[in-house]
Amino acid sequence: MSAETTSKPASKFVESRVGKAPVQLPAKVSVKxxxxxxxxxxxxxxxTRQFxxxxxxxxxxxxxxxxxxNTRSGKALHGLGRNLFRNMVQGVTLGYKREIDILGVGFKAELIGQSIKFSIGFSHPVHFVLxxxxxxxxxxFTHLELTSIxxxxLGQAAANIRALRAPEPYKGKGIRYTNEKVRQKAGKSGGKGGKKK
Structure with a gap:
């Protein structure tokens, strides 16, 4: 591994508690x-990522x-950089997964090459390129499993898919993350009978 080393800063302030924790490298992972x-x-x-x-x-x-x-922004970049690097290591080792469910009568999704064709209640199908x-x-046809290193x-792709037809607040139909708790509103009900006396 090509590595850059620097002397430790004099002040402890810059040593982010998250940032200073070492990242373990699995046996088959290399870093350049x-x-x-x-x-x-x-x-x-x-x-590959720029840091x-x-x-x-x-x-x-x-x-x-x-x-x-040795600044506040330096401390923030320290913790962020360590987390992003750890995510890279985990990604190339185990990968990441996001699951999505489609709810609604007649709602479905079909995979066509690198594109997903959604039928989600509009007058036309919606195509999403992965x-x-x-x-x-x-x-x-209603459960999607997205994976990436x-x-x-991956997170942005899942968010973009959900945004195609976000779950509506009354019946909950639409696209949601698996196990997502959607806050639902009570449906409006019309009153019956005459006016109050």
Whole structure:
């Protein structure tokens, strides 16, 4: 691994509690640092990301993330950088998954190549093109399983799919994350009988 090392800052303030925790590297994961670009490779693939405000150091099967600046923003970048790096390691090792359910009479989804065709109550089908690196399986036309090694790309894809027909507040029909609790409103009911005396 190519690594950059820096001396520890004099002040403890910059040492984010999250950022200073080492990230363990599984046996089949390798890391390459080239300036601000960090590439993490593992059994499921490789991810590259630009990091600002931090440097990386490998020590006996783990990686330490160091802050560059002794400032509040430096502390924030320290914790964020460590979490993003950890997500990359987990992504190339285990991957990530988001599950989505479609509720509604006649509502369904079909996978056509790298595109999903949704029939969700509109006068026309809605087509959603899966981002690069995101795969999808559909069960019984109403349950989607999205997988990717990139946690951020996967999360954004799932959010975009949900936004195609967000669950409505009365009957809950629409697209929702599996196990998502949708706050529902009571339906309006018309009064019967004459006026009050």
């Amino acid at each position: 640092v080239a300036g601000e670009a960090v590439t993490v490779s593992g059994p499921l693939g490789a991810l 600002k405000g931090v440097t990386f150091e490998q020590q006996q099967g783990q990686v330490l993330v160091h802050a560059v600046e 981002p690069k690196g995101v795969e999808c399986k559909i069960e019984k 990139d946690k951020e790309v």
